[in-house]
Amino acid sequence: MRPQVVAQVAVSLDGRTSGFDADLARFYALATLWQEDxxxxxxxxxxxxxxxxxxxxxxxxxxxxxxxxxxxxxxxxxxxxxxxxxxxxxxxxxxxxxxxxxxxxxxxxxxxxxxxxxxxxxxxxxxxxxxxxKTVRVDSGGTLIAVLLELGLVDEIALLVHPVVVGSGQRWCGLEEVPLRHAGTEVFEGGIVWLRYCVSA
Ligand SMILES: NC(=O)c1ccc[n+]([C@@H]2O[C@H](COP(=O)([O-])OP(=O)(O)OC[C@H]3O[C@@H](n4cnc5c(N)ncnc54)[C@H](OP(=O)(O)O)[C@@H]3O)[C@@H](O)[C@H]2O)c1
Missing domain, CATH: 3.40.430.10 (Dihydrofolate Reductase, subunit A)
Known part of the structure; x- marks a missing residue:
């Protein structure tokens, strides 16, 4: 049976995956919650x-x-x-x-x-x-996530949004439309927001 696929990515407020100091400690602490295989x-x-x-x-x-x-x-x-x-x-x-x-x-x-x-x-x-x-966690600056999303292979997306606008650089997703269902939000010290969405079938 195909495993559950979750993609977590650290982004700036304008959706870029690099060009800012991501809170890696929080990123990986949150990533462990899925206990990926x-x-x-x-x-x-x-x-x-x-x-x-x-x-x-x-x-x-x-x-x-x-x-x-x-x-x-x-x-x-x-x-x-x-x-x-x-x-x-x-x-x-x-x-x-x-x-x-x-x-x-x-x-x-x-x-x-x-x-x-x-x-x-x-x-x-x-x-x-x-x-x-049972569970696969995707780590990518966006390219691999976009390919997997296009193929309908992602079950959950988690964005760790950092309070900064970068203005240029790669965005985590360049696809046109992917319907999502909100699954949870947490706000952390310093204004970092964790957004979780299930990908609608
Ligand atoms: N902010 C974050 O959370 C975060 C996380 C990770 C990385 N990053 C940053 O993001 C950058 C790297 O990420 P990236 O998005 O550029 O690349 P990436 O997702 O790490 O790598 C692209 C991958 O997609 C594969 N691919 C592309 N098209 C495909 C297709 N049609 N079928 C199958 N596989 C396909 C490529 O395979 P082939 O090479 O085999 O062609 C490659 O393995 C780095 O600067 C890194 O530091 C940021």
Whole structure:
């Protein structure tokens, strides 16, 4: 059975996903509420953190933590071992497509191949569900979330809205119309607002 898919994103008041200081401590504290089995991440989100991954402590995989699955049809991610050792995840899974460039023969990373030139996200979710995943949390600056939304694969959206207008940069969602049902609002110190919506069927 396909898992529940929730996407949480930190945004400015004008919907941008970068160009401001996101409250990461609150972001990740709230994210733990879903107790996801899999963190599904866009390759560009990982690439933006590669230097930080290299510099961070590497306590090793945490068996009780979620699996990190990265959509990477162009095989751009290099820091797989560093990600695995961060202590945030139990293991890492590279999501590739048929046309993904060849991996080094000694590559040790678990992989799942779906789709022809892009990863087939619906099939990925089906496979993760078959392997026992109940909840998948998407971490993305917006691109992967928009693709999943367009495919009707997202069940819940949570926005952590920061009290700042950035004025330029990527918005979390560029789609035309997605009907949503309000599921909850919380206001935190400093004017940060957490908005949760269910995606209407
Ligand atoms: N504010 C926040 O909460 C937040 C959270 C995360 C990241 N960020 C920031 O956002 C930026 C990165 O986010 P982003 O939105 O640019 O990229 P992203 O969502 O991290 O990455 C885009 C992903 O979408 C995949 N994709 C695109 N079209 C697809 C399709 N048709 N089928 C299947 N997969 C498809 C790409 O796959 P391929 O690469 O395989 O083509 C890639 O994995 C960074 O600056 C990061 O720091 C902000």
């Amino acid at each position: 899999v963190t599904l991440v866009g390759a560009d989100t990982i690439l933006a953190q590669e230097a930080a991954v290299r510099a961070a402590p590497h306590p090793g995989p945490r068996p009780a933590a979620p699996l990190l699955a990265v959509v990477d049809s162009r095989a751009r991610v290099r820091e797989w071992e560093g990600l695995r050792q961060l202590g945030h995840w139990s293991d890492v899974l590279a999501l590739y497509a048929d046309q993904t460039p060849a991996r080094p023969p000694d590559a040790m990373i678990r992989e799942l191949v779906t789709g022809y030139d892009r990863v087939d996200l619906a099939e990925v979710l089906d496979v993760l569900g078959d392997r026992g995943a």
